[in-house]
Amino acid sequence: MTEVMTLLGNGLLQAFEPLNLFMIFAGCLAGLFIGAMPGLGSVNGVAILLPVTFLVPPTSAIIFLAALYYGAMYGGAVSSITLGIPGASTAVATVFDGRPMAQKGMADQALMAAAIASFIGGTVSIVLFTLFAPPLANLALKFGPQEEFALMILAFATFIGLGGDDIPKTIFSILLGLVMAAVGFDIISGKPRMIFFDLVEFQRGIGFLVLAIGIYGIGEMLWTLETTKGSVQVQNVKTTWARFFDNLTKIKSYIATTSLGSILGFFVGTLPAAGATPASLMSYGLAKTFSKDPDSFGKGNISGVAAPEAANNAASTGSMLPMITLGIPGSPTTAILLGGMIIWGLRPGPLLFSEQPDFVWGLIGSMYVANFVTVLLNLAMIPIFVRVLAMPFTILTPIIFILCFVGVFATTDRMFDVWLMIALGLGGYLLRKLNYPVAPAVLAIVLGPLAERSMRQSLIGSRGDATTFINPVEHPISLACIIVALLLMLYPVFVSMRKKRAATNA
Amino acid sequence: MSTRNAELIMAIGMLVFSLGLMWNIHSDGLVIGWMEERGPGSGLWPFWLSLGMALCSVWTMVRWFNGTTAESRDESPYMDPESLGLVVISFVLLTAMIFLVQYIGTYLSVALFLGAYMRFVGRHKWPQTLALMGGSIIFIYFLFEWQLAKYLPKGLPIFEDAFLWIDNYRWEYLM
Numbered sequence: 223m224t225e226v227m228t229l230l231g232n233g234l235l236q237a238f239e240p241l242n243l244f245m246i247f248a249g250c251l252a253g254l255f256i257g258a259m260p261g262l263g264s265v266n267g268v269a270i271l272l273p274v275t276f277l278v279p280p281t282s283a284i285i286f287l288a289a290l291y292y293g294a295m296y297g298g299a300v301s302s303i304t305l306g307i308p309g310a311s312t313a314v315a316t317v318f319d320g321r322p323m324a325q326k327g328m329a330d331q332a333l334m335a336a337a338i339a340s341f342i343g344g345t346v347s348i349v350l351f352t353l354f355a356p357p358l359a360n361l362a363l364k365f366g367p368q369e370e371f372a373l374m375i376l377a378f379a380t381f382i383g384l385g386g387d388d389i390p391k392t393i394f395s396i397l398l399g400l401v402m403a404a405v406g407f408d409i410i411s412g413k414p415r416m417i418f419f420d421l422v423e424f425q426r427g428i429g430f431l432v433l434a435i436g437i438y439g440i441g442e443m444l445w446t447l448e449t450t451k452g453s454v455q456v457q458n459v460k461t462t463w464a465r466f467f468d469n470l471t472k473i474k475s476y477i478a479t480t481s482l483g484s485i486l487g488f489f490v491g492t493l494p495a496a497g498a499t500p501a502s503l504m505s506y507g508l509a510k511t512f513s514k515d516p517d518s519f520g521k522g523n524i525s526g527v528a529a530p531e532a533a534n535n536a537a538s539t540g541s542m543l544p545m546i547t548l549g550i551p552g553s554p555t556t557a558i559l560l561g562g563m564i565i566w567g568l569r570p571g572p573l574l575f576s577e578q579p580d581f582v583w584g585l586i587g588s589m590y591v592a593n594f595v596t597v598l599l600n601l602a603m604i605p606i607f608v609r610v611l612a613m614p615f616t617i618l619t620p621i622i623f624i625l626c627f628v629g630v631f632a633t634t635d636r637m638f639d640v641w642l643m644i645a646l647g648l649g650g651y652l653l654r655k656l657n658y659p660v661a662p663a664v665l666a667i668v669l670g671p672l673a674e675r676s677m678r679q680s681l682i683g684s685r686g687d688a689t690t691f692i693n694p695v696e697h698p699i700s701l702a703c704i705i706v707a708l709l710l711m712l713y714p715v716f717v718s719m720r721k722k723r724a725a726t727n728a
Numbered sequence: 729m730s731t732r733n734a735e736l737i738m739a740i741g742m743l744v745f746s747l748g749l750m751w752n753i754h755s756d757g758l759v760i761g762w763m764e765e766r767g768p769g770s771g772l773w774p775f776w777l778s779l780g781m782a783l784c785s786v787w788t789m790v791r792w793f794n795g796t797t798a799e800s801r802d803e804s805p806y807m808d809p810e811s812l813g814l815v816v817i818s819f820v821l822l823t824a825m826i827f828l829v830q831y832i833g834t835y836l837s838v839a840l841f842l843g844a845y846m847r848f849v850g851r852h853k854w855p856q857t858l859a860l861m862g863g864s865i866i867f868i869y870f871l872f873e874w875q876l877a878k879y880l881p882k883g884l885p886i887f888e889d890a891f892l893w894i895d896n897y898r899w900e901y902l903m
Contacts, residue, residue, distance in 0.1 A: 277875055388797060394742065394784035397777045401749060404777075408770035415770060416752055440822070447818055448811045616850025617860065620842045623822050628834065628868055632878040640826055648819065655806065656735050656799055674773045682767035 226356055229579060233587025236580065237285070241278065245286040246588055250596040253293020258301050258607045259618065263312060264294035264538065265555040266442055269434040270622065272562050273629035280566035281581050284559065285588040288542070291555055292344060292592050295498065295535045296600050299336035300607045303329055303527070312498035312534040315506040319519060319526030326522055330604070334469045335524050336531040337600045339480045343532030344593040346484035347491070347539035352586060355575075359547040362572035365699070367676040367683070368691050370549075372703035374673045376710075377494040377550050378662070383710030384493065384500070387659040395653075399663035402428045403670020410678055423638040430561040430667045431633055432643045437660050438554075439626035440647025443619055445654060450615070476528035479509040487533030491540025494665060497553040498537035505533030539589060546582060547572055549672070554661040557668045565633075732792075734806035735799040739788040746782035750775055814849070821845055833883030833891070835865045874898065 236242060256267035267290050275283035298313030303320035316336060323332040365373070378396050385392050405416045406427025417424045483505030490501035509529035510519045519526045541552030542559075549571030551557035563570045574582050630643045650660050684690035692701045729737075753760065759769025760776070792800040807815070825841035832840075839861040846857040872878045873895075882888040 274871065274876075388788075388791075390784040390787035390791065394781055394788070397781045397784065401774050401777050401781065404774040410767075411770040413758065413770045415756065415758060415774060416749065417756075418752070444815050444819065448808055448815050451808075451811045451814065614850055614852075616846055616852065619818060620821075620845040621864075623818075623825070624838050624842065624864060624868075627822075627826060628838070628872060628880065631834075631880060632872050632876060635878075637826075637829065637881065644823065644826065653738070656731070656738050657797070658738075677773070678768050686762050686767070 229583045233583030236584035237587035237591045242282050242285050245282045246289045246592045246595050249286040249289025250293040250599055253290035254297040257294030257297025264291045266438045267294055268555050268558050269438040270625050273633045281584045284585055289592040291538050293596050295538050296340045296596050299531050303332045304608055315502040315530035319523050322522035331469045332527045333604050335528045337597055339528035339532040340535040341597040342480045343484040343535035347488040347536035348589045350488045351539050351543055355547050359572040359575040362548050367679040368697045368700040370676040372700035373550055374669050376703045376707045379707035379710040380493050381662045383713040388657050391658045395659050395662040396666045399666025400670045403667045432639045433646050433667050434558050434664050435626050435630050436643040436646035437650035441651035443622050444651045476525040479525045479529045480532040483529040483532040484536040487536030488540040491537025492543050492552050494552055497541055498534040501537035502530035502534040505529045554664050557665045561668045729806045731799050731802040731806045736792050739785050743782055743785035746778050749778040829881050831883050833887040834880040839865055
């Protein structure tokens with residue numbers, strides 16, 4: 223424990239270095255704005271701005287992107303409350319009570335509750351992160367290729383079991399991402415694979431950033447243009463100092479549900495498919511169940527705003543846990559962060575803790591600082607955000623498109639990749655309209671090369687014996703992961719059987 | 729086209745795509761099974777995953793025929809007619825911008841794209857439009873070319889030369 227405290231102290235010192243502190247401020251601010259924009263969330267911001275981070279060392283770069291991640295979680299509430307449109311899917315549950323509160327003229331109260339709940343969620347989850355990360359990384363150090371592969375199967379299984387999307391479409395999306403990751407030279411034999419139309423450009427493979435920016439930049443903007451039809455209605459927010467202090471006293475009415483939501487959010491966030499959206503919905507449900515006045519939910523109950531906001535912030539920190547300790551991202555945003563780490567020349571996974579302690583603890587230290595910075599910036603800038611939300615789509619859309627184009631070109635130096643980004647963005651948009659989930663594909667293209675390598679290494683090591691993954695003596699952890707993965711994949715079958723039985727009994 | 733028809737067409741398209749991938753791997757002569765003394769062939773991973781994609785597409789088609797998916801029962805238009813125009817014009821302008829890069833370079837095409845979008849789609853006033861057009865050029869040059877030292881495409885030699893002049897000025901007086 224003393225060792226953890228020393229390392230954490232060093233991490234905090236690093237976070238307070240001028241460059242890193244500036245990165246925290248810039249990241250939180252960018253995140254708050256991006257999160258507040260309807261349709262844009264942390265994943266879009268991280269994907270679009272990742273190319274810019276090559277300007278600074280990796281530690282500062284991840285600090286910036288992680289700060290942006292939290293900032294966006296805070297910002298998502300702003301458009302949920304003032305526009306009635308979730309700033310990102312993670313803030314869907316905030317609309318339920320946030321919008322009715324705004325319509326009653328209590329927008330400032332809802333915004334403050336969201337900010338304070340987010341702060342509580344963030345703080346609780348960072349403490350949990352600090353406690354769980356070192357032992358988990360120590361355990362993961364013993365992992366061989368079998369365990370790595372089984373963990374990835376488990377990550378994908380969570381999408382099938384808990385993703386809540388159409389199952390064949392989810393599996394299709396995962397497989398598509400894995401196959402796209404295999405385009406280009408084979409990592410083991412060096413043979414070229416899937417060089418479509420004999421285009422030499424495919425030899426370098428399909429970069430994860432090309433897919434991520436295509437889907438979360440181009441595809442997302444097309445989606446937002448279609449769903450909002452380019453126009454939004456902003457609800458007025460009244461802010462005065464008297465109301466500010468009055469709102470502060472309301473904390474006690476939602477502190478209990480917020481704390482519960484924070485712990486729930488952290489653990490749900492660590493699951494790759496679950497993440498912030500279901501965490502916030504579950505936390506909302508929990509707050510309603512335990513409330514003395516459940517009927518007031520959906521009509522403007524302040525706990526209905528605080529509970530989901532605490533959970534989505536906690537989940538964003540939770541999703542960093544498997545990324546840092548195991549090298550398995552806990553959300554699409556952390557998948558992009560993981561891809562970024564590979565570009566920065568770092569190897570994500572348990573070795574980070576022993577080989578790059580400055581990087582890991584600098585990041586953890588920055589989480590504490592970023593949480594404070596975001597809540598202060600958020601409270602101070604509520605009136606400005608509301609004005610920014612009135613920014614027309616006809617300015618926002620071309621700016622995002624330009625950032626996508628320049629960002630992809632600056633990272634890959636090839637116009638071919640820019641065209642590929644547009645094609646993938648359009649494809650992702652058309653698939654998403656038919657309920658094909660796109661997040662699993664992004665996670666799969668990041669994990670694809672690692673998954674293939676660990677599978678082939680395991681098979682080479684066992685001389686082709688596929689039962690090596692489920693050998694209870696040599697690889698008990700791998701066996702346990704595969705059993706849990708199978709149960710998760712079968713979970714939807716159990717659910718539908720139970721529904722059918724209930725329907726026949728009724 | 730209705731959402732119902734779109735789902736079937738997409739599933740068929742994805743089936744053909746998956747089979748195409750399998751054929752591509754097979755025709756390249758990649759080994760899709762075990763190679764004695766060498767381990768799994770380089771085609772093993774993508775081939776069997778593509779087969780999985782094909783099977784998922786067939787599964788979606790079966791669910792479509794049974795009316796299991798929500799989309800297979802949805803007769804509303806696949807593209808919302810009210811916002812179709814906005815989506816199409818945005819995409820066409822974006823494609824035009826990328827196409828023009830090879831002729832007039834990144835900076836001019838970015839500015840033209842922003843100008844066209846703001847002026848003709850958004851009906852913003854000229855001063856605001858021109859300010860953002862100029863601002864975007866300066867921002868991109870400063871961030872990418874100057875700070876990140878990235879070379880962005882400049883287009884035909886005449887535009888390339890103009891930027892050489894700006895670059896020289898920067899190196900001589902500002903660095």
